[in-house]
Amino acid sequence: MADRNTSPASTSSAVSCVTVGTEQQSASLSSAAASPLMSTPPTSLGDEASVLSDAAKMEVTAESHEESLVLVAQTEAQTTPQPTPAVTQSEGRRPARRSRGAVTTYNVQILAGTAIHTPTKYLEKHHGNVLHGSLEDVRPTNTAPSPKKKTPKRVAEDISDPAEAQLATETAQAAQRRKSSRPDLRKDALRNSAAAGDVVQKATGAIVRAGSKLLGSLRIDMNDSGPSGYQQSAEKKVIAKRERGALPVEAENKEEEVGEEEQEYAQPKSKQWLQQGLFVGQDRDFNPRFSETKNRSRRQSKQIKKAPALPLPMFSMEEKLEDNDFRRDFKLPFDVYHPLPKKVKVDGWVKLQKNRFIGDASALWKRDKQDSSSCYCLPEEGCGEACHNRIMAYECDSTNCKLTSEQCGNRPFAELKRRAKGNGYDYGVEVAETEDRGYGVRAMRTFDPHQIIVEYAGEIITQTECERRMKQVYKRDKCYYLMSFDNKMIIDATRGTIARFVNHSCEPNCEMIKWTVNGEPRMALFAGSRGIMTGEELTYDYNFDPFSSKTMQTCRCGTRSCRGVLGPKPKHQQPQKESLATTIVAGAKRKFQDFMGMGSSSGSAPSSPKKRKTSAYANAHVIKHQNAVAEKSAAHEKAEKTKAEAAAQAASRQNRALRRSTSMILSSSRRTKVRRTRHSLPITKTSRHTTTIDYKRRTPKPGFVKPGTLKAIRKTVQRTPLALSKSRVSSFKTPKSQARDATPESSSESSDESPNITPASLRSANKKSLKQTQLNFKPLNFGASSSRSSDDSLKFPDSDSDFEDAEPRVKRFKKGLATTTSVRGSVKKTVSRSIKGTKRTFKGLSGRATSGVDD
Numbered sequence: 080m081a082d083r084n085t086s087p088a089s090t091s092s093a094v095s096c097v098t099v100g101t102e103q104q105s106a107s108l109s110s111a112a113a114s115p116l117m118s119t120p121p122t123s124l125g126d127e128a129s130v131l132s133d134a135a136k137m138e139v140t141a142e143s144h145e146e147s148l149v150l151v152a153q154t155e156a157q158t159t160p161q162p163t164p165a166v167t168q169s170e171g172r173r174p175a176r177r178s179r180g181a182v183t184t185y186n187v188q189i190l191a192g193t194a195i196h197t198p199t200k201y202l203e204k205h206h207g208n209v210l211h212g213s214l215e216d217v218r219p220t221n222t223a224p225s226p227k228k229k230t231p232k233r234v235a236e237d238i239s240d241p242a243e244a245q246l247a248t249e250t251a252q253a254a255q256r257r258k259s260s261r262p263d264l265r266k267d268a269l270r271n272s273a274a275a276g277d278v279v280q281k282a283t284g285a286i287v288r289a290g291s292k293l294l295g296s297l298r299i300d301m302n303d304s305g306p307s308g309y310q311q312s313a314e315k316k317v318i319a320k321r322e323r324g325a326l327p328v329e330a331e332n333k334e335e336e337v338g339e340e341e342q343e344y345a346q347p348k349s350k351q352w353l354q355q356g357l358f359v360g361q362d363r364d365f366n367p368r369f370s371e372t373k374n375r376s377r378r379q380s381k382q383i384k385k386a387p388a389l390p391l392p393m394f395s396m397e398e399k400l401e402d403n404d405f406r407r408d409f410k411l412p413f414d415v416y417h418p419l420p421k422k423v424k425v426d427g428w429v430k431l432q433k434n435r436f437i438g439d440a441s442a443l444w445k446r447d448k449q450d451s452s453s454c455y456c457l458p459e460e461g462c463g464e465a466c467h468n469r470i471m472a473y474e475c476d477s478t479n480c481k482l483t484s485e486q487c488g489n490r491p492f493a494e495l496k497r498r499a500k501g502n503g504y505d506y507g508v509e510v511a512e513t514e515d516r517g518y519g520v521r522a523m524r525t526f527d528p529h530q531i532i533v534e535y536a537g538e539i540i541t542q543t544e545c546e547r548r549m550k551q552v553y554k555r556d557k558c559y560y561l562m563s564f565d566n567k568m569i570i571d572a573t574r575g576t577i578a579r580f581v582n583h584s585c586e587p588n589c590e591m592i593k594w595t596v597n598g599e600p601r602m603a604l605f606a607g608s609r610g611i612m613t614g615e616e617l618t619y620d621y622n623f624d625p626f627s628s629k630t631m632q633t634c635r636c637g638t639r640s641c642r643g644v645l646g647p648k649p650k651h652q653q654p655q656k657e658s659l660a661t662t663i664v665a666g667a668k669r670k671f672q673d674f675m676g677m678g679s680s681s682g683s684a685p686s687s688p689k690k691r692k693t694s695a696y697a698n699a700h701v702i703k704h705q706n707a708v709a710e711k712s713a714a715h716e717k718a719e720k721t722k723a724e725a726a727a728q729a730a731s732r733q734n735r736a737l738r739r740s741t742s743m744i745l746s747s748s749r750r751t752k753v754r755r756t757r758h759s760l761p762i763t764k765t766s767r768h769t770t771t772i773d774y775k776r777r778t779p780k781p782g783f784v785k786p787g788t789l790k791a792i793r794k795t796v797q798r799t800p801l802a803l804s805k806s807r808v809s810s811f812k813t814p815k816s817q818a819r820d821a822t823p824e825s826s827s828e829s830s831d832e833s834p835n836i837t838p839a840s841l842r843s844a845n846k847k848s849l850k851q852t853q854l855n856f857k858p859l860n861f862g863a864s865s866s867r868s869s870d871d872s873l874k875f876p877d878s879d880s881d882f883e884d885a886e887p888r889v890k891r892f893k894k895g896l897a898t899t900t901s902v903r904g905s906v907k908k909t910v911s912r913s914i915k916g917t918k919r920t921f922k923g924l925s926g927r928a929t930s931g932v933d934d
């Protein structure tokens with residue numbers, strides 16, 4: 080116990096609670112409390128806390144006791160000598176718990192005056208007697224006893240307990256001793272704390288003032304200007320006062336101080352936040368004395384050309400670097416937190432969030448309700464890739480899917496709806512301007528592969544309404560926002576969602592897909608298999624239908640595999656087949672028209688609504704391209720025409736020749752008849768059928784059919800009989816004189832000399848003779864005398880068998896004649912048709928070109 084008492088660290092705890100048991104004890108302890116060691120303030124927070132807690136408990140008691148004891152002690156001290164504190168036997172023993180609980184406990188901390196360490200705030204809260212103001216106010220000016228001081232007297236007089244009286248005496252003595260060295264310590268301490276509070280407050284004020292002045296001076300230095308804000312206004316007031324001369328300098332200074340204090344700290348203003356760094360966004364000629372607006376107007380008046388702020392490099396620095404002219408100073412953009420260029424506002428765009436039916440479309444729509452689909456996915460599958468609805472592009476809902484919306488992963492349009500309720504970044508797309516394709520759509524966030532991005536919604540119209548709009552409403556428009564939808568319906572997104580601004584690309588990053596949602600078809604843009612990055616332009620393949628599009632538009636997507644036009648790649652002109660003239664020319668014409676993008680409906684009529692999007696006006700580039708193609712095609716047509724003419728000439732020559740041969744054949748036939756009549760032979764009928772033949776193979780080439788053809792035919796006819804007898808084939812020579820002199824009579828005579836003719840030999844002889852016909856073009860003297868020398872086996876075909884044998888050849892000639900006639904006719908027709916068609920084509924093309932250029 081003695082050790083503990085001597086320890087300064089344990090002082091507070093040792094002395095914080097003193098149990099007054101006996102007189103001796105109390106005397107010894109009170110003396111201990113009065114010793115300087117015991118007044119050492121606590122050093123630890125825990126200790127202090129314990130002090131505070133004790134102080135709170137015993138505060139009132141201790142205070143009242145202190146006062147009373149001091150008075151009692153004073154009176155007793157005057158009468159009795161001070162007893163020397165003695166250590167009794169019982170000092171080393173701790174009293175029993177019961178005895179300890181029965182006695183009064185005092186807070187010696189407060190008694191000893193060490194409560195100085197209690198924070199002022201705490202005292203203010205828990206003690207009514209904390210002193211404020213200057214020390215003068217606290218210092219007793221009036222020595223007259225206060226009425227309050229009488230109360231303790233009464234209390235002291237009331238003390239009847241001898242133990243308490245003893246304690247009071249001892250405490251009074253201790254207090255007396257303390258008073259001699261530290262008069263009224265507690266009050267002083269309280270005063271001191273109040274004064275210290277004031278000092279701290281003032282010091283804080285001074286520091287803040289100094290800080291603001293320093294900041295002001297810094298601003299002045301940096302900006303070559305005076306301070307700003309409220310400080311400036313305070314200074315202005317002072318200057319104004321000086322100017323008025325209303326105050327002398329000293330008074331003025333005082334007033335200034337007080338004024339500043341009042342102005343700045345009496346009513347603290349809301350905190351002034353710095354909006355930006357000191358130099359960010361400042362131009363060289365920026366004067367901070369002036370407002371932003373005034374600075375701007377001053378700069379504008381100076382007409383200094385400033386470089387516009389650059390967009391951040393990650394999006395456009397590459398192209399800027401490629402631009403050699405781009406060599407300018409730049410400053411950091413103020414809105415560095417907004418990396419993308421600002422989104423644009425599109426004039427005249429009426430936004431629609433969902434489809435709206437116009438006119439008859441609604442009725443038609445109801446009539447053709449969609450089919451249904453359902454899936455049987457398990458929760459663990461989550462309607463993934465294998466979901467039946469997903470495969471069929473049907474959105475799952477409570478009617479066709481058993482999973483909950485949290486479990487199911489096939490509800491894209493529901494997701495879209497959720498996103499639309501969020502902020503712009505949830506929605507994820509915005510309109511932006513492209514360099515050469517008008518407006519476009521840009522992603523403000525990332526999208527997963529195949530994730531829904533935005534719905535293509537607008538007015539649902541019928542084909543009739545579409546045509547009406549094309550003719551009347553959109554006839555001067557450059558862009559159409561029409562998309563073939565479902566069941567001959569068209570979505571006109573002129574009033575519609577942002578999806579209407581999505582441009583075409585030959586290497587797109589999105590897809591436009593039709594889905595069935597709650598039984599209704601809906602179109603939406605989905606991310607492609609690569610997904611989408613923030614800032615990427617969204618594109619899909621327009622997939623124009625070339626048969627219904629009126630004009631092709633040049634594609635400016637700039638991808639490697641760009642097809643050059645919006646739509647499928649134009650087919651190259653295939654080499655023309657020289658088949659039948661009709662087929663050729665008709666085919667060529669169709670291909671030419673296809674290539675030029677002119678269907679049967681081309682002209683002034685609007686294009687078919689089947690096509691997804693068309694442009695009303697072809698630009699100059701397209702027209703140029705079309706002209707080039709037209710020239711090429713015209714040259715080709717011309718070549719075709721020349722060829723056909725040459726063929727026609729040849730055919731006509733052949734025809735003339737055949738006519739001659741026909742007359743010959745006819746005369747021959749007549750003669751045959753005569754002979755037959757004479758010889759009573761049956762007349763062989765000649766076939767008049769026209770066979771369809773291949774133009775290329777059957778039409779004689781120019782130069783092949785010669786005027787001498789007739790002679791060749793005659794010769795063939797003449798020579799045929801020669802082949803009748805094997806023995807005579809080799810000796811086929813007809814002396815001209817003999818042939819000329821030969822008479823039918825003589826020939827008739829000789830006919831009797833050819834009996835050995837078999838059908839087989841005739842056939843083979845015919846073949847051979849036909850071959851020879853083609854090979855030899857010797858003049859044939861058909862009417863020459865059939866007389867022959869005995870050596871020569873030449874025999875005029877005057878016998879029946881001979882004429883019979885000649886019959887197939889006659890047939891073939893007649894057929895040839897018919898064919899040639901038909902070929903001639905068809906060629907003639909085709910050529911005229913071709914010329915007409917070409918004329919029409921050119922007419923149409925020139926008309927279109929003119930209108931396009933005009934536009």
Ligand SMILES: C[S@@+](CC[C@H](N)C(=O)[O-])C[C@H]1O[C@@H](n2cnc3c(N)ncnc32)[C@H](O)[C@@H]1O
Nearest residue numbers: 516517518558579580581582583633634635636
């Ligand atoms: C549905 S709009 C797209 C939005 C359009 N850019 C705008 O400003 O409103 C279709 C039109 O955009 C233009 N366009 C779209 N993609 C294009 C591309 N790759 N090249 C050239 N023009 C394109 C064409 O004029 C086309 O007719």
